[in-house]
Amino acid sequence: MSGAILNAADFTRLAEFIYQKTGIRFGADKNYYVTKRVEKRMQELGFKSFSLYFNHLRFHSAKRELEFLVNSLTVNETYFFREYMQLKCFAEEVIPLLAQNLRGSKLKVWSAGCSTGEEPYTLAIILLEMLGDTGMHFEVHGTDINTEALKSAERAYYGARAVKDVPVDYLQKYFRFDGNGYWVRPDVKKRVCLYRLNLMDREAMERMSGFHAVFCRNVLIYFDDHSRREVALGFYRSLEPGGFIFLGHSESMSRITPIFKLRRFKEAIIYQK
Numbered sequence: 001m002s003g004a005i006l007n008a009a010d011f012t013r014l015a016e017f018i019y020q021k022t023g024i025r026f027g028a029d030k031n032y033y034v035t036k037r038v039e040k041r042m043q044e045l046g047f048k049s050f051s052l053y054f055n056h057l058r059f060h061s062a063k064r065e066l067e068f069l070v071n072s073l074t075v076n077e078t079y080f081f082r083e084y085m086q087l088k089c090f091a092e093e094v095i096p097l098l099a100q101n102l103r104g105s106k107l108k109v110w111s112a113g114c115s116t117g118e119e120p121y122t123l124a125i126i127l128l129e130m131l132g133d134t135g136m137h138f139e140v141h142g143t144d145i146n147t148e149a150l151k152s153a154e155r156a157y158y159g160a161r162a163v164k165d166v167p168v169d170y171l172q173k174y175f176r177f178d179g180n181g182y183w184v185r186p187d188v189k190k191r192v193c194l195y196r197l198n199l200m201d202r203e204a205m206e207r208m209s210g211f212h213a214v215f216c217r218n219v220l221i222y223f224d225d226h227s228r229r230e231v232a233l234g235f236y237r238s239l240e241p242g243g244f245i246f247l248g249h250s251e252s253m254s255r256i257t258p259i260f261k262l263r264r265f266k267e268a269i270i271y272q273k
């Protein structure tokens with residue numbers, strides 16, 4: 001498209017703007033990835049210069065355009081029962097520990113950066129298995145910045161690839177196969193509450209409280225040290241004393257902040273408030 005190409009300075013301005021709004025750091029190595037998507041968007045909207053589009057992004061219908069752009073830039077890769085050994089540890093060691101100290105209150109679990117829903121539904125399945133017969137109450141919150149991903153999560157319909165790691169007995173018990181894909185059954189769906197939340201939005205983060213476990217896996221890898229620390233402190237405030245935080249296997253809370261205690265379980269390392 002003539003005149004629509006982003007130069008290096010444009011990319012830097014845009015990357016800084018996205019970073020301020022989302023915590024996601026796009027370095028120079030992501031120039032092509034970002035530029036391709038922005039240019040496509042400019043073409044759709046009929047913008048001939050980046051400056052005009054950038055003004056539109058910042059000032060006119062600002063939130064809607066930012067939402068659209070963020071939806072196209074986030075990486076939403078996920079699947080059910082991702083990092084199985086860590087989930088096994090949650091099921092067999094962490095849930096019993098938490099349940100001991102609940103004293104009648106509801107167990108609250110948060111999947112922060114839940115993408116298209118596979119993680120919060122996995123957590124609901126595990127909680128149903130572990131607590132279903134005990135009469136103990138629980139709820140799972142699934143939040144993400146990407147509104148398109150959340151729409152898919154609400155639909156709760158998945159292809160074979162997403163369910164490849166689901167144990168066969170759970171697949172039969174908690175999903176309905178319609179010949180093409182898998183619907184999450186209503187008894188799982190009703191345990192999960194999905195909504196948009198930007199982890200860098202301090203006010204929204206302050207409203208999140210009373211959680212016993214937070215899963216924020218494969219999300220902070222896209223952030224820089226500063227925004228990782230901000231978000232980690234937000235999780236600390238959202239957790240009850242003794243609450244747990246689960247990161248992806250390549251991530252380390254000790255490298256972000258020393259505020260959490262490191263706990264070694266049989267199958268996994270987990271951080272605790």
Ligand SMILES: C[S@@+](CC[C@H](N)C(=O)[O-])C[C@H]1O[C@@H](n2cnc3c(N)ncnc32)[C@H](O)[C@@H]1O
Binds near residue numbers: 216218
């Ligand atoms: C790779 S997915 C991880 C999904 C799931 N947690 C897992 O491990 O399978 C990363 C998710 O983080 C979300 N994300 C990125 N920045 C965010 C922010 N500032 N606030 C909330 N969610 C964010 C993305 O939209 C994306 O859905």
